Amino acid sequence: MKVKNNIAVSENGFIFNPGSGESFTVNPVGLEMLNHLRKGLSHSEIIAAMQASYNVEADNAERDLLDFIEMMRQYRLMQHDDE
Amino acid sequence: MSPKKTYERPIIKKLESNMPNKFGMRTIYEPVTHVEGHAVKDLIRDHGSPVFVISEKKIRKNYRAAKQAFETRYPKVQFAWSYKTNYLDAVCKIYHQEGSWAEVVSGFEYDKAIRNGVEGSKIIFNGPDKSEADLRKAVTNNSLIHIDHLDELYLLQDIAKNSKQRPKVAIRVNLDTGIFPMWDRFGFNYENGQAWDALNKIMFSGQMDLVGLHTHIGTFMLSAGAYAVAASKLAHLAQSVLAKYNHEIKYIDMGGGFASKNTLKGSFLPGSDISPSIDDFAEAITSALMNSDYRPKTPPLLIIESGRALIDDAAWLLGSVLANKRLSDGRRSTILDIGVNILFTAFWYDHKITPAQAFTSYTEDTALYGPLCMNIDVVRESINMPLLNKGDQVVVHHVGAYNMTQWMQFITLRPKVLLIDEYGKLHVIRNNETLSTLTDLEAVPPHLVHFEL
Numbered sequence: 001m002k003v004k005n006n007i008a009v010s011e012n013g014f015i016f017n018p019g020s021g022e023s024f025t026v027n028p029v030g031l032e033m034l035n036h037l038r039k040g041l042s043h044s045e046i047i048a049a050m051q052a053s054y055n056v057e058a059d060n061a062e063r064d065l066l067d068f069i070e071m072m073r074q075y076r077l078m079q080h081d082d083e
Numbered sequence: 084m085s086p087k088k089t090y091e092r093p094i095i096k097k098l099e100s101n102m103p104n105k106f107g108m109r110t111i112y113e114p115v116t117h118v119e120g121h122a123v124k125d126l127i128r129d130h131g132s133p134v135f136v137i138s139e140k141k142i143r144k145n146y147r148a149a150k151q152a153f154e155t156r157y158p159k160v161q162f163a164w165s166y167k168t169n170y171l172d173a174v175c176k177i178y179h180q181e182g183s184w185a186e187v188v189s190g191f192e193y194d195k196a197i198r199n200g201v202e203g204s205k206i207i208f209n210g211p212d213k214s215e216a217d218l219r220k221a222v223t224n225n226s227l228i229h230i231d232h233l234d235e236l237y238l239l240q241d242i243a244k245n246s247k248q249r250p251k252v253a254i255r256v257n258l259d260t261g262i263f264p265m266w267d268r269f270g271f272n273y274e275n276g277q278a279w280d281a282l283n284k285i286m287f288s289g290q291m292d293l294v295g296l297h298t299h300i301g302t303f304m305l306s307a308g309a310y311a312v313a314a315s316k317l318a319h320l321a322q323s324v325l326a327k328y329n330h331e332i333k334y335i336d337m338g339g340g341f342a343s344k345n346t347l348k349g350s351f352l353p354g355s356d357i358s359p360s361i362d363d364f365a366e367a368i369t370s371a372l373m374n375s376d377y378r379p380k381t382p383p384l385l386i387i388e389s390g391r392a393l394i395d396d397a398a399w400l401l402g403s404v405l406a407n408k409r410l411s412d413g414r415r416s417t418i419l420d421i422g423v424n425i426l427f428t429a430f431w432y433d434h435k436i437t438p439a440q441a442f443t444s445y446t447e448d449t450a451l452y453g454p455l456c457m458n459i460d461v462v463r464e465s466i467n468m469p470l471l472n473k474g475d476q477v478v479v480h481h482v483g484a485y486n487m488t489q490w491m492q493f494i495t496l497r498p499k500v501l502l503i504d505e506y507g508k509l510h511v512i513r514n515n516e517t518l519s520t521l522t523d524l525e526a527v528p529p530h531l532v533h534f535e536l
């Protein structure tokens with residue numbers, strides 16, 4: 001799974017999906033994870049990056065990352081790697 | 084190196100037009116960190132989680148406001164505290180100190196009122212379940228017995244005859260106020276003539292003192308007008324008795340049922356916006372009585388048995404977040420240590436629930452569940468909440484009515500109840516249950532004592 005490559009993400013956490021016309025907001029932690037995902041970082045790389053900038057334990061960050069990805073999928077902002 | 088930033092859960096939220104949706108109106112959240120000057124985190128640290136907290140100041144304030152609303156409109160008013168609404172001794176005694184009589188609906192509640200020091204003649208005994216022994220006791224104590232059905236009327240007649248005492252009685256009347264559902268399973272119906280029949284039976288028996296007329300038209304009434312209809316119907320019955328028997332009814336008891344400021348489940352607008360005020364109810368009732376055709380020499384005493392409207396907003400339930408989960412439909416769910424076993428009113432109300440610590444401006448649509456292993460254990464099906472983490476604390480508002488009487492010992496034990504007095508001092512008014520609270524009542528037959536596994 002990766003983030004759909006046509007979605008637009010603004011610096012202040014505003015997301016637009018031109019495919020559906022829907023828009024979303026993310027909080028700063030969400031924005032950071034989203035940007036790492038868009039760059040194609042692996043989960044463990046993202047967790048390490050989060051730990052570098054935030055006071056957070058690895059298993060919390062991992063749980064939240066998986067949850068965040070699941071929400072992105074629910075909102076149809078993710079696509080399969082081969083799409 | 085720059086210091087690390089504070090972490091919060093990542094969230095993503097779909098932007099929708101600012102219309103109220105199934106999660107209710109957009110809520111502007113403020114954390115409620117303190118209750119009457121006491122920090123929520125200290126209360127939980129010292130008394131456990133969850134814990135009920137009651138404000139004596141608020142109870143007295145509500146009571147005085149209600150009393151004033153009626154007394155400025157009508158010459159003789161008497162409140163009677165509805166025990167079932169909250170019968171913790173300390174709570175009842177606040178109302179009794181304020182001058183409230185007791186309104187009870189069972190032998191147990193009756194005994195509790197007597198034990199609290201209420202004179203028998205100031206106890207109103209309502210309800211369909213009064214045993215013969217209860218009735219004898221109430222007759223001897225000169226209590227006000229509100230007859231619910233004919234079987235009770237006949238039983239009371241027998242008791243009067245055999246004991247040579249004159250029971251003081253009223254009848255409970257049910258009537259059509261234009262409100263659905265009509266509470267017609269209690270008392271005698273007005274429209275079909277049952278109530279008038281019962282009054283004639285009492286007057287003809289000559290063995291009881293007919294002192295009052297009673298109704299309780301429903302619960303969480305959102306229409307003050309319904310009370311006006313009910314009051315004029317009772318006044319009409321009183322006038323019929325006066326005309327036929329030259330007998331004056333001493334009081335008219337309008338029951339309770341005034342809506343509190345809670346929000347009924349499924350209601351689009353918050354209860355604080357749509358519930359009539361106590362003044363609205365008082366205006367409807369008193370003007371209907373004064374405009375009625377009842378013309379006794381002394382105006383009847385007006386009795387009010389309001390429960391929830393006097394106490395709902397005087398209590399809070401404090402609790403903690405146990406865990407967060409994602410539901411299969413993508414919704415967030417948060418598990419609290421507060422279940423419907425102690426928050427019974429979660430079945431009726433969308434309770435206001437606020438975090439007890441600071442949070443950011445991000446919110447998420449969340450389902451709030453209790454800790455019971457049951458599907459029905461839902462505290463809020465959907466609420467727009469700031470992001471809560473395990474260990475965070477929450478405050479459930481307006482829990483004063485019916486929770487501390489209808490709570491169940493189920494899966495968990497019942498928590499402590501604290502009272503904050505008028506000077507801010509904290510008192511434990513009901514201790515938390517322990518294992519022995521339950522096991523003390525149990526007995527194991529000898530053949531079941533030993534086992535090997």
Ligand SMILES: Cc1ncc(COP(=O)(O)O)c(C=O)c1O
Nearest residue numbers: 165299339340341388389390391
């Ligand atoms: C006879 C009677 N009086 C008073 C009350 C108190 O009602 P509320 O708490 O809705 O005011 C009740 C509650 O059901 C009742 O049955």
